[in-house]
Amino acid sequence: MSDKKKTTKGAESTAGLLPGLKSEVEQKDYLSKETMAAVAGQTGLTLNSVYGVASFYAYLPVSPVGKNVIKVCSCLPCEMKDVPAVVEGIGREIAIGPGQTTPDGKFTLELVSCMGACDQAPAMMINDKLYGDLTAEKIAGILKSY
Ligand code: FES
Structure with a gap:
């Protein structure tokens, strides 16, 4: 993990993650574990960090939703x-x-x-x-x- 993704206390910065997650939801309807893992890999964040952001926002479903x-x-x-x-x-x-x-x-x-x-x-x-x-x-x- 690069140093620029660390904050002063070592926590990962998730700033800038929302547009990418929103785009994934627009394409795939929800954020699967595989999608969140791919985002984590691309951003250098942990899967837990990506899930933490996604699960906080109601407009970023982390499980399949109805039509x-x-x-x-x-x-x-x-x-x-x-x-x-x-x-x-x-x-x-x-x-x-x-x-x-x-x-x-x-x-x-x-x-x-x-x-x-x-x-x-x-x-x-x-x-x-x-x-x-x-x-x-x-x-x-x-x-x-x-
Ligand atoms: S409290 Fe604002 S819409 Fe329900």
Whole structure:
């Protein structure tokens, strides 16, 4: 490992890693262990360091995800507007919970941090589309459109 990848306390610098990881996800949908190992080899970082960065960001999945990724905000403003009812509504419709993918690979459900739509709490995104002011009753109609 080169010295310029070390910080003052010997920890590896992961600065600049995000664009490359994001590009890999755009090409391959998620970061497999093999992909992260290749990135580690190219950058001189350890696999643990690459995994640590990737697993921190919700938009860098480290396991296969469904065709449609449902991201439900679980931060306080959304939580106070009954996110659990939204998650339960999703569970009733497609029988998965947070961190799970439907057996047909159509949906993955994730709990994420604030998406910047606090004024529409509770909020979720499906792929790149935002849905706000959610209720459990709205969930079925939204999911049927996918
Ligand atoms: S707290 Fe949920 S979108 Fe901001």
